[in-house]
Amino acid sequence: MDNMKLKYLERMAELYPTIAKASTEIINLQAILNLPKGTEHFLTDIHGEYEAFSHVLKNGSGSVRRKIDTVFGHTMSRQDKKSLATLIYYPREKMNLIKKQEHDRKEWYKITLYRLIEVCKKTASKYTRSKVRKALPKDFAYVIEELITERPDITDKESYYEQIIHTIIAIGRAEEFIIALAELIQRLVVDHLHILGDIYDRGPGSHQIMDKLENYHSLDIQWGNHDVVWMGAAVGQACCVATVVRICARYANLDILEDGYGINLLPLATFALTYYKDDPCICFKIKGHNTLNPVEQDLNMKMHKAISIIQFKLEGQLLMRRREFGMADRALLDDIDYTEGTITLNRKTYKLMDNHFPTIDPDNPYELSKEEKEVVERLIFAFVNCEKLQRHMQLLLKKGSMYKIYNRNLLYHGCIPLNEDGTFKEIQVYDKVYKGKELYDVLETYVRKAFVAVDEREKEKGKDILWFIWSSPSSPLFGKDKMATFERYFLAEEETHKENKNAYYKFLEDEAVADRILQEFHVTGECTHIVNGHVPVHHGAGESPIKCGGKLLIIDGGFSRAYQKETGIAGYTLIYNSWGMILAAHEPFTSAADAISKESDILSDSILVKRTVKRKTVGETDIGMKLKERIAELEELLAAYRDGLLIEKS
Template sequence: MKELEDRYLERLSELYPTIAKASTEIINLQAILNLPKGTEHFLTDIHGEYEAFSHVLKNGSGSVRRKIEDVFGNTMSSREKQTLATLIYYPEEKMERIRQKEENMEEWYRITLYRLIEVCKCAASKYTRSKVRKALPPDFAYVIEELMTEKAEGIDKESYYNAIVSTIIRIGRADRFIVALSELIQRLIVDHLHIVGDIYDRGPGPHIIMDKLMAYHSVDIQWGNHDVLWMGAAAGQRGCIANVIRICARYGNLDILEDGYGINLLPLATFAMNTYEQDSCACFQLKGESGHGKEEKLLEIKMHKAMSVIQFKVEGQLIREHPEFHLDSRNLLHLMNCETGTIEIQGHTYELLDTNFPTVDRKDPYALTKEEEEIMERLTGAFQNCEKLQRHMRFLLSKGGLYKICNQNLLYHGCVPLAEDGSLKKVSLYGKEYQGKSLYEMLESSVRKGFYAMEEEERKKGRDLMWYIWLGEDSPLFGKDKMATFERYFLADKATHKEEKNPYYHLLENEQAMNGILREFGLPEEGSHIINGHVPVKSKSGESPVKCGGKVLVIDGGFSKAYQKETGIAGYTLIYNSYGLILAAHEPFESTEAAIEKESDIHSDSTIVKRVVERKLVGDTDVGRELQEQILDLERLLAAYRSGKIAERM
């Protein structure tokens, strides 16, 4: 151990080769520990709604408006503050409208520049100058740094700063400078972003969201069930591919695949038109508005049915191949009797809403036809060879996982499977039992193996487990007894559509059960929180996102328009700053155009979930603990220098 420590100090001395450099770094780190904690922003269940997501990202769930309030208080009217906030969110678009109405643009530029600089100063106050400098836009870095460090030191200095602002306006750079300041404020308002699952499906722009996240300065992602589904599809897992295409078709979002990722769906479209030419496909109407004409919409409906049938076949093959998944009850194609138009499930006979299945062989209903097999082969190759999709999935793998512990908060998307008594449910997979944290870790490891394992058998096992994570009863990202896709399409009896949730969901107010989860993941019962999404909070029915006395926060973002009628609002997001936890409720997002023109904001209300007695500092966070360890290491290096054990590298 001593030999390892000596070797480590030798390596450390390469980074800090002198007493002076090691001492300077200790001073720097110690100072950082006493800065206010950075703001963390939590979003979940974005579901492809790019415009609403982008707006919440820009406004920091109300953080920008709060900062404006801190700086200007009663010195500006509410309307002026909202105009300034909108300018920060959408600087180029807002200035275009202002130029059409404002008579004295030079005066407007001057006032606006000074206001933005003041907001910048406030936003930057909790960071080191070095960190702020790294965030500055390169084109204006020097000028912004000068203006942000302005102090009332005398007439000469005041003239100097006024001259900078006047020159910016005179040489026609005010517009670009305002854009740079606005983007800097957005960058400084939120120190770190947590995405607690489900970027994909339902909405039209998950690929745009992924591009935005890849450019974001600091982010982590806890995979949701829809994200893992897309990861499985990118890895070439057929069940995942079929589900991805079916869901895109169902919500009128096939453009995501064709235009967003360049995946050719022409073979599927041709097959669907030929196979279901005379079929109205009444059970496969679209849930979303595709924005396409009548003929294109009809084609999408037929593609929806064609891929649904292929999905049931592919999943049937997987269920037979993997009895350890315990999904036998989900194989239903062989129970259909198309001659009588009925199906028998668990002793009950139901009428089928659709009996036209020309590709289903009664002798072997789960076998793909030759055309279906060719389609799946082409699609598998397209998903595996799509460079953009693979890049997005690698980002999810590098920045994500199934859970994260950060600053005494346990983040995961769905649930921790529990037994009825609140104890951790034991789950058997591949001959081994897992529960709680070990289940999460085994499944996360399997996802990574599905992409990176050297042996084909291990890779296939990982890929198939991604499909299991999507719909398995004991999957922490699904957490229901079944995925009733078949029943929702083909059976009128709503009782068959019901999906029973894991006991976790009715034990959310049970402190003993929630404390058990916190202990399982190594967190103290007091002062810790569980933060998850996955299930929309039905606010209009009086449901609260704050559970178990504030110990559990269910913050389904409600971005998906499909859920907003059910919930009554557009969901919740969470802010954790140096003063405590703030839950932000959101109204439905009308459009970016409305946000700019009407200066409307979707942030509607804030609830303080937890206010700290003393303002939290960096030293109170996980990062602070890491910095304290670094300080101890540097102090050991100093001692080694001073004892002569290690020589300075002059």
């Protein structure tokens, strides 16, 4: 045995100092390998829809209902199952309603506790006792463990469990115990959560979603372009700051910045009222479902226009500074004839719907006015120094990445840039050219440099690449030939609004291309898939999210209300459990209040993507591979003890 190996085994011996301890650990790990695979839950393009997101998280995309059906079958009515499911999702709120309706509250507590214990037993059965124990709420950990664990030493089990439940009710702890059981079921029904990007923008609750994810037990995030632009704002990249504020204004979500993150927008409001006081700003109307009173709406539209003009100026400066981005054609302010109120694009002249630009100097259109500079500086300071925002961005850095390979599934938000013939497109990133996996890897490196690089030049490159990822035709998270923000505001002609998608989207049904992508990212073996977000699937028009015979799953179905008229549904989610993959197409979520009072769940059409004949075990997962490696190392440690190379320590 070489010295390096022996040194490694000596380190292991510090953890397992005897043959007995090493042997016990092998037995424990081997037992885990034979447990059923944990349930994975995939969500994407949440876009600030906190209530719908929270509900889907609580019900595990139908996993809770499936557990209830498995446990009770035909022995419980459909209505009682709905009531039990609602109680699991919203235990405290549901009990407040039930207390007003139930005459025999003690009997209801007793029946409910027995039912929840049975669901809890089923949910916990696929995990080790150690893992379940870690998930138990501290106040009731011992009692819950007693109730959900088989005790062979108890002769009269029924009497034993009944006495525990009787005591819980008698001492007035039934409600808190019900809440603890319900939250434990929510916690155990999903083993790991995947978020495939775009947590931010459009909806009003992005900050609340991030708060919830901060405390989630097992999570990974694949960044979306909307997440990346917020990351850019958090590190003070000026174009990203302006973009984030503009999108919040466009969807009447400035409350996210002011109330959610404590960012002071008074300087922008004051500036907007000064320079756009008599401007109706009709091109800057609110989108989405948020409503404002007339005074608020007028101010919102003025702020919306003010920050948009600032954004276009800042982007023009960036594109001239970063010629290597190859996007000089998207600097549009010097294409405007300010006297005629027209703009020339691709040799064609268009009339602008809004020709009031009080802060633009036609001779130097990208220069910020003194007041605009002050607004930008104060906004940047507020973003960079917002503790809560920085904490949320650190979560994105810690749990996030450009892509993820997990249990032979390749997860990413956008696309793999392709040429028209289906080959990987070469993209220039600063002074080098990359494609495929290398492109994703180098972009991720620069994202992290924006936050942690010591070299200021590299840090600035990282900051600017965040904007590049947000809007460049070469960005795999954007995947279109242009971001037609200016055209959509100022031009009536829809031909100018068109954003052509990368060739990737032409090959969604080409199995050879899917195989090439999987091979490029070294995802091999049987039962491999690409799971993809970003572009909504038009369910209402008959489009299927399942492509390439099941190898590619596009699970953005319109979580955002802004897309639901277009898609016909309120999003897809994916469940991958020990029996296979289930894709759920959700109907729009009304409200948590309706879910509690009317016991209305999100109605979902489940599509079976893949079912296995034999239940998949932990041993067949990525975690299983690591456990097998650990077992092999422990077996080497045992051999070293038995060959006299290492001495046991008492």
